[in-house]
Amino acid sequence: MNMIANMTQDITPGGSDYETVRQVIELITEDYRDQPSLEAIAARLHQSPTQLQKTFTRWAGLSPKAFLQAVTLDHAKRLLRKEELPLLETSIEVGLSGPSRLHDLFVTHEAMSPGEWKARGGGLTIRYGFHPSPFGIALVMVTDRGLAGLAFGDIDDEAACLDDMTCRWPNAEYVADRQATMPYAERIFEPGKWTEDQPLRVVLIGTDFQVRVWESLLKIPFGTAVTYSDIANDIGKPTAMRAVGAAVGANPISFVVPCHRALGKSGALTGYHWGLTRKRAMLGWESAHA
DNA sequence: GGAATCATGTGAT
DNA sequence: ATCACATGATTCC
Numbered sequence: 001m002n003m004i005a006n007m008t009q010d011i012t013p014g015g016s017d018y019e020t021v022r023q024v025i026e027l028i029t030e031d032y033r034d035q036p037s038l039e040a041i042a043a044r045l046h047q048s049p050t051q052l053q054k055t056f057t058r059w060a061g062l063s064p065k066a067f068l069q070a071v072t073l074d075h076a077k078r079l080l081r082k083e084e085l086p087l088l089e090t091s092i093e094v095g096l097s098g099p100s101r102l103h104d105l106f107v108t109h110e111a112m113s114p115g116e117w118k119a120r121g122g123g124l125t126i127r128y129g130f131h132p133s134p135f136g137i138a139l140v141m142v143t144d145r146g147l148a149g150l151a152f153g154d155i156d157d158e159a160a161c162l163d164d165m166t167c168r169w170p171n172a173e174y175v176a177d178r179q180a181t182m183p184y185a186e187r188i189f190e191p192g193k194w195t196e197d198q199p200l201r202v203v204l205i206g207t208d209f210q211v212r213v214w215e216s217l218l219k220i221p222f223g224t225a226v227t228y229s230d231i232a233n234d235i236g237k238p239t240a241m242r243a244v245g246a247a248v249g250a251n252p253i254s255f256v257v258p259c260h261r262a263l264g265k266s267g268a269l270t271g272y273h274w275g276l277t278r279k280r281a282m283l284g285w286e287s288a289h290a
Numbered sequence: 291g292g293a294a295t296c297a298t299g300t301g302a303t
Numbered sequence: 304a305t306c307a308c309a310t311g312a313t314t315c316c
Contacts, residue, residue, distance in 0.1 A: 207300085207301070209299090209300065209301080210300090210301090227310090227311095228309080228310055228311085229310075229311075232299090232310090237299075239297095239298065239299070240298080240299045240300075241298085241299085241310050241311065242297090242298055242299060242300085242308070242309095242310045242311080243298080243299040243300040243301085243308085243310095244299090244300095244309095244310080245308065245309045245310055246299085246300065246301075246307085246308050246309075246310095247300075247301090247309095248309060249308075249309045250301090250309095259309085262309075264309090264310070264311080265310075265311060265312095266311090269309095270309050270310075271308090271309030272309065273309075276309095279309090
């Protein structure tokens with residue numbers, strides 16, 4: 001009967017490009033030994049090569065090939081060596097006014113008191129809403145003090161995503177309020193809107209150690225990366241690299257607190273709470289926008 | 291090269 | 304006390 005030829009063609013609007021991108025990255029990463037051609041990839045996704053190329057480039061500003069190159073071990077190692085990437089700097093100087101978005105500079109953070117942390121969110125009202133983002137559906141959570149949580153999910157994955165977050169502060173009161181989270185969502189993924197006048201307020205809810213790790217992450221400049229042991233050094237506990245890994249993983253505000261810029265010492269990508277593929281996507285996206 | 295192994299700090303139960 | 308980790312260095316094939 002009717003074969004679904006156009007099945008992959010229409011995807012729901014809003015962050016939909018990411019779905020395609022995700023599959024491309026996944027595919028390339030799995031079969032990177034085979035060096036699959038654009039053509040082969042397109043065939044696997046039931047799309048025409050040109051269409052795929054177009055979608056991908058619209059999303060990343062980079063061809064799939066260039067993108068993949070940016071996520072390669074070699075490149076990662078270069079990010080790690082603090083030998084400033086001449087490439088990035090020139091492209092900024094060239095006058096791409098917008099994209100320099102060193103958004104980290106305009107984030108103000110505030111940590112919760114230990115007492116509040118121990119209450120596990122008790123007495124706290126958290127409003128949340130789902131919004132499209134370049135990396136899939138984003139779950140945004142805010143308190144009256146500022147942004148408290150940011151999570152990602154794939155299409156139709158929203159419930160699991162929400163679960164994951166509400167578990168962290170089980171005693172808090174949760175209210176679905178898309179109106180309240182909307183302004184945050186808009187600004188997060190449009191870093192051009194982050195100004196010194198109106199910095200993005202974030203609230204770090206975690207233990208003392210975790211908060212220190214997260215603050216350290218915030219200092220990593222856009223488009224660069226550090227190792228877990230770098231962070232351990234930065235907070236004055238050089239031997240706690242493993243603990244750092246755990247703390248990084250517990251970061252409730254992914255992307256804003258750039259946990260994706262933490263790599264293994266070899267430059268290899270290690271785990272990511274919301275999926276390694278998403279980590280790759282973020283890194284590649286950043287190299288393209290830097 | 292890669293798999294297995296161990297030393298390790300923190301946080302949750 | 305004990306266990307699970309988004310690590311990292313070392314030691315085996």
